[in-house]
Amino acid sequence: MITALIVDDELLARQALRRALEPEHDIQILGECGNAIEALARIQADKPDVVFLDIQMPQLTGLEMLAMIDAASMPHVVFLTAYDEYAVKAFEKNAFDYLLKPVTAERLALTLQRLRDSAGAVPQDYSVLPEAHQLRQIPCFIQHDVIFLKLDEIECVESRASGIYVSDTQGNERPTALRLNVLETRTPLLRCHRQFLVNLDQVQRLRYLEGGLAEFVMRRGRAIPISRRLLPEIKERLGIV
Amino acid sequence: MDLQAVFPLSVALLQQMCVYLAVAYVLSRTRLFIPLTRATIRWPHRIACYVVFSAFCIMGTLLGLPVESGNAIANTPAIGAVLGGLLGGPVVGLSVGITGGVHRYLLGGMFGLAAAVDIIVQGLAGGLMHRYLIGHGKARLLFSPLLAGSLTFVTILIELGIDLALSHPFSEALYLVSLIALPELIANTAGAAIFVAILLDRRDSIERQSRSFSAKALEIAAHLEGVLREGFDPENSQRVARIILDQTGVGAVGITDREKTLAYIGIGADHHMPGQPIHSPHTLQAIASNEVIFADGNEVPFQCSIAMSCRLGSALVIPLVGEKDHVIGTIELYEPKTRIFSTINRTLGEGIAKLLSAQILSGRYEQQKSLLLQSELKLLHAQVNPHFLFNTLNIIISVTHDDAARARALLTDLAVFLRKNLKRPTEDVTLADEIEHINAYLRIELARFADRLSVDIDIPPELMGIHLPAFTLQPLVENAIKHGTSRLIRAGYIAIRARHEDTAILLEVEDNAGLYQPEAHSDGLGMNIVDRRIRNRYGEAWGVTMHCEPNVSTLATVRLPTEPQKP
Numbered sequence: 001m002i003t004a005l006i007v008d009d010e011l012l013a014r015q016a017l018r019r020a021l022e023p024e025h026d027i028q029i030l031g032e033c034g035n036a037i038e039a040l041a042r043i044q045a046d047k048p049d050v051v052f053l054d055i056q057m058p059q060l061t062g063l064e065m066l067a068m069i070d071a072a073s074m075p076h077v078v079f080l081t082a083y084d085e086y087a088v089k090a091f092e093k094n095a096f097d098y099l100l101k102p103v104t105a106e107r108l109a110l111t112l113q114r115l116r117d118s119a120g121a122v123p124q125d126y127s128v129l130p131e132a133h134q135l136r137q138i139p140c141f142i143q144h145d146v147i148f149l150k151l152d153e154i155e156c157v158e159s160r161a162s163g164i165y166v167s168d169t170q171g172n173e174r175p176t177a178l179r180l181n182v183l184e185t186r187t188p189l190l191r192c193h194r195q196f197l198v199n200l201d202q203v204q205r206l207r208y209l210e211g212g213l214a215e216f217v218m219r220r221g222r223a224i225p226i227s228r229r230l231l232p233e234i235k236e237r238l239g240i241v
Numbered sequence: 242m243d244l245q246a247v248f249p250l251s252v253a254l255l256q257q258m259c260v261y262l263a264v265a266y267v268l269s270r271t272r273l274f275i276p277l278t279r280a281t282i283r284w285p286h287r288i289a290c291y292v293v294f295s296a297f298c299i300m301g302t303l304l305g306l307p308v309e310s311g312n313a314i315a316n317t318p319a320i321g322a323v324l325g326g327l328l329g330g331p332v333v334g335l336s337v338g339i340t341g342g343v344h345r346y347l348l349g350g351m352f353g354l355a356a357a358v359d360i361i362v363q364g365l366a367g368g369l370m371h372r373y374l375i376g377h378g379k380a381r382l383l384f385s386p387l388l389a390g391s392l393t394f395v396t397i398l399i400e401l402g403i404d405l406a407l408s409h410p411f412s413e414a415l416y417l418v419s420l421i422a423l424p425e426l427i428a429n430t431a432g433a434a435i436f437v438a439i440l441l442d443r444r445d446s447i448e449r450q451s452r453s454f455s456a457k458a459l460e461i462a463a464h465l466e467g468v469l470r471e472g473f474d475p476e477n478s479q480r481v482a483r484i485i486l487d488q489t490g491v492g493a494v495g496i497t498d499r500e501k502t503l504a505y506i507g508i509g510a511d512h513h514m515p516g517q518p519i520h521s522p523h524t525l526q527a528i529a530s531n532e533v534i535f536a537d538g539n540e541v542p543f544q545c546s547i548a549m550s551c552r553l554g555s556a557l558v559i560p561l562v563g564e565k566d567h568v569i570g571t572i573e574l575y576e577p578k579t580r581i582f583s584t585i586n587r588t589l590g591e592g593i594a595k596l597l598s599a600q601i602l603s604g605r606y607e608q609q610k611s612l613l614l615q616s617e618l619k620l621l622h623a624q625v626n627p628h629f630l631f632n633t634l635n636i637i638i639s640v641t642h643d644d645a646a647r648a649r650a651l652l653t654d655l656a657v658f659l660r661k662n663l664k665r666p667t668e669d670v671t672l673a674d675e676i677e678h679i680n681a682y683l684r685i686e687l688a689r690f691a692d693r694l695s696v697d698i699d700i701p702p703e704l705m706g707i708h709l710p711a712f713t714l715q716p717l718v719e720n721a722i723k724h725g726t727s728r729l730i731r732a733g734y735i736a737i738r739a740r741h742e743d744t745a746i747l748l749e750v751e752d753n754a755g756l757y758q759p760e761a762h763s764d765g766l767g768m769n770i771v772d773r774r775i776r777n778r779y780g781e782a783w784g785v786t787m788h789c790e791p792n793v794s795t796l797a798t799v800r801l802p803t804e805p806q807k808p
Contacts, residue, residue, distance in 0.1 A: 011691040016639030034692065035730045058728045082635065083628075102638045146730055 002115060005046070006032045007039040007062065008054035008080060013101065017052060017080075020108055026116070036060035037139055037146050040068055041177055043075060050076040050115055052099075055084055059148065060139060063087070063131035068139075070182045076123045078111055090129050127186075135186045140166050140174035147174070156224055157183055157197040169202060171220060192216060192234060193227045206240070250306065251424040254315050257304040258428045261317060264300065265436055268293070269443045277328060278444035291333045291340075294325030297436075298341030298360065302348065308420055313352045315421040318345060319363045319400065320433045323393050326367020327383060328440075334371065338364020352417065355407040359400040366396050384441050390434035397426050454585055461488045461589065462596055469597050470604035473561075473569065475515055478504035485572070485593060489586050492553060495573035499528055503570070508577050512548045520546040521573070527558040528568050533591060534558040537582055554578030557587055559594035563602055572597065614774060630655075633685050640688075651688055657681035661715075672739065672748075673705040675714050679737065682715060686722055693732045694722070700739040707746055709801055710778065716771050717750040717785070717797045725754035725795055741803070745783075748799040757787055757795040768797070775801065 004027055008014045014032045021027050030048050033039040036057050043051060055062040066077065079098035081087055091098040097111055126132050137148040155167045159180045167173045180197060183189055189197040204219045206226075214231055216224045226234060268274055276286040277293060298321025305316025318341045326334020338361035346357035370392055374382050382388050401418050408414035464484045469477055478496040482504040486494045493507025497519050505513040519525055523543075527534045536543035538555040545551030553575045563569040574590045576582045633655055641648040661678035670678075676698065683696050718737065726733025734753040739746065772785035779802050788796045 009693075010636070010689055012636050012639045012688060016642070019642065037730060059730050082631065102635050 001026055001028050002050060002119060003028050003030050003046070003048045005030050005039065005042055005048040005051045005075070007036070007051060007057075008032075009034055009057045010054075013054070013080075017103065020103065020105065024112060027112070036062060036065035037177075040065055040139075043069055044073050044177065044179075047073055048075050049119070050078060052078050052080055054080045055087055056082065059146070060137075061131060063129050064135070064137075066126045066129070066132040067135050067186045068178050068182055070179045074123050074126070076115060076118065077126060078115075087129075094124070094128055096124060096126070096129075133186070135183075138166055138176055138178060138183070138187075140176045142174060149174075151187055151189075151199070152201065154189065154199050155202045155218055155220065155222070156199060157189060159195045167222075169220070190234070190237070192230055193225050196224050198224055200238075206235075206238070246420055247423050250308065250315055250420065251427055253306055254317070254424040254428040255431070257306065258317060258432045261297075261300060261304055261320075261432060262435055262439070265297065266439055269439050274440070274443055275447065278440055278447065287329050287333050290325060290329035291336050294321045294329065294333070294337045295340040297321035298325065298337055298364075299344050302341065302345050309417060313350060313404075313417040313421055314345075314348070314356070315424050315428075317425070317429050317432055318356075318360050319393055319396055319425075319429045320436055322360050322364035323367040323396055323433060324389060324436060326364045326369070327371050327389060327392065329368070330371045330375075331365065331368030334364040334366075334368025335361070336364070338362070351408055351413070352404055355404045356400075358407065359396075359403055362399060362403065363393075363396045366399070367392065384437060384444070386434040386437045386441070389437040390430045393433035394426060394430045397429050400425075454588075457488065457585075458589060458592055461485070461593060464488065465593065465596055465600070467600065469600040470607065472604060472608075473498065473503075473601045475503045479506070479515070481597065482506050485574070485590075489574070489589055491574045491582075491586055492577045492580065493573075493575040495575070496570065497524060497528075497573070498570040499568065508575065509545065509548070509551050509553050512545075512551065517547075521556070521558070522546060523556055523558045524571050524573060527560045527571050531560050531562065531566060531568050533560070533594075535582075535587065538578065552577045552579075554580070555582045557582065557590050559591055561594055561601065562598045563605070569598075569601060611777075614770070614777065629685075632689060636685070636688050647688075651685060654681045654684045658685065668711045669708045670711045671705065672700065672707050672709060675709065675711070676700060676705070676737075678715050679718050682718065690722075690727065690733065693729070694726055694735070695732065696735045696737070698737045700737070701741075704739045704741070704746065707801070709748075709799075710774055713771055713775070713799060714748060714750065716768055717799070720768055720797070721750050721752040721754075721795065725752035725756055728756055729754050744803050746801045746803055748801070749796060751794055751796045753794055755789055755791050755793040755795050757789040759787070771799070775799070 004021065006014050006017050006021075006029065008017070011034070014034075018029060018032065021029060030046050031042060033042055037060060039051070039053070042048075053062040053065075062079065066074075077096070079087070079091055079096060080101060080103075081098060082101045088098065088100075090096075097114055099107060099111060135151070137150055138154065139146050139148055149166060149168055153168045153170075155169050157176075157180065158165050158167070163175050164178060164180055164183075165173050166176050180191075180195075183197055184191050187197075188200075190200055192198050198216055198218075202218050202220075203216045205217045206214055207217050207223070208214050212231075213228060214226045216226060218224065273289065273293060276289040279286070298318045301317035301319070301321050302314065305314035305318075307313075308315055322334065322338045322341055325337030329337070341364070342357035342360040345360055346353050350356075370388075371383065374380055401422055404418055405411070405414050408417075461484065465481060468481050468484070471477060482494040482496050483506060485491075486507050491507070493505065493509055493513070495505040495513060496503045500518060502513065502515050502517050502519065504515050519528075523534045523536050526532075534557070535541065536556045543553070543555050545553050555576045557574045559572050559574075560568045561570045561572060572590065572594050574582075574586060633651070637648050637651050637655075640651065658678065658681040661674075661681065679698075687694055687696065714737070718735065721735050722733070726735060736749070736751045738749045738751075740749075741747075768785060768787075776784045783800045783802060786798050786800070788798070
């Protein structure tokens, strides 16, 4: 059984795809998402085998969303697009599967055949796609709303038992659904501790503590610990000998 | 007093005065006198004043009558000296006085020295009066004949006193003064008064002339206003030719473009027909050289190039100039052989040509501007189509399978939308029409954004009948979706409202996205066109204004006049 998630901002498009997939008995549709933020949460929670992913969506495109998924949760992706010439070229080049809207039954059958053939295989590396490589912004939650923080607005990111929290340069702290290791690989933020990523542009100084320990002091005055293990690497990165 | 001697002397001196004034009158018709008709502080004018009045002062002495073998001269240099001072000020007065005085002294005689001093005193007296009048804001009185006469009268009395005081022996001086007193008083007083009257007359005639010239020029300009802006064609040219003929009173007026006569009226209209190719060598020359050609019939011969029997005897041909000094046609003014071409009409003719050239230019500019707007509007329609059509077809395909009725309804909406879009952009529609257009559009978009867009339309029924240019609201609604709600993750909301406010009708389109960015909207072309079109049509007080509260709302407001003129 192949589990599938449908992600498209148009309701009618989702319904049409669901209708086309329903007769396939080996496909189990886990759900539908109307935007990339919802999709991100569902993918991390339900870990579907395949995601039918629309590219053109509000605020966060399908490609940007892929950059936010950690390798462990990465599903097979079938891209959906109406007219993104540029993206289609990239898919062709990397032999990624994609469906042009409107989706024809024959073309969908071919895609499903490929999915069945590659069942159990490791998904392809989608980070070669332009927007899927680096994050421009980090979605954070404020109550029921999502706001997008630009990278230069971020001071640090902290992992706690209750989740991942992003602190901005204004001193606000907001939860995000992104994992720390995703942020580490997809942004210039620097890992300085098991629980912390820090924006070096916001660091004011490096303070040495007793016992060979050290910490960053941020512009706003906050101290962020540096782990003993990472200190030599960071010093080298900062050019401190 | 020896009346036997005094009376003939008075008559003789008055006769001399007539010669003197005749010279003054003749000179007053020349440009030399123009500076004298104004009280002035400019040095070139003062120098002219000095030269003229010194000449008159000397002439007054020369035209004098010797009395008692040249011991005294009954004469009138006082007029030149007093008026020189009165009109030119103390410096000019004194200079004239000294010039005249030295001249008189050189002639000698028993009164020589006294007379020389007299003239200097008179010049100074005139100058002091000038200063007094200017200083007390009574400059108007400088040109009063009564004042000039009185002042001269008084200075003559002073003169006679000086003559008595400075000359020896006293008894002989008294006798000479008794002879010349009456003639000099009469002749100088009358002469000065009449001289000023001549100046006044000259000034009035200069002003009358320039007044009537400006009045005529302004009247022609008012009549011609805007005629050629609508196009340089035979019909408008005919109107212009009629106006020029009526206003200038020349014999005939013709207007040509570069090849043919567009309009002709007046003498010779029987053989100068509109539509004919240009015959006249003068006109061809004016077009080729971009110069005004004047054939007065004397120095430059003129003969009608079409008919030998033509009564026209002189012509003025002025080129009409368009962009980059390119000649686009000519205006021809003609006078018959029996009349002389007046200078005023020559000047007016050239002015008219300049005015018309400017009109033709601005007319072409406006035409191009409206053409540009039209093509941009066409673009606006074209802009709608490909993406919108594609998305719509995709939606319809996706519902066709299990909701045929829905698909049919959507196809109907698409048909309505396209039909409304086929309307010519220059047309006016009612607000009800425009709302129908928007509704067709919105039903399609609502199908597409089914679960994340809602729209409210609130138009009072009494406003449904107002007229507005087609495609006023639809681009704004499209904008609100394309650059607003479609970019939201949360649900989008659009409100479309209309209301009355004093003399304005306000149409509002508001979204809850607040993502409007003026500079980022290079592709929000539609809205700019809507705005410009309304401004062009109703004036700068009307149009589209945007108000954006970032991430909260964007409000587009269309202001229209309550009573838009129907086209």
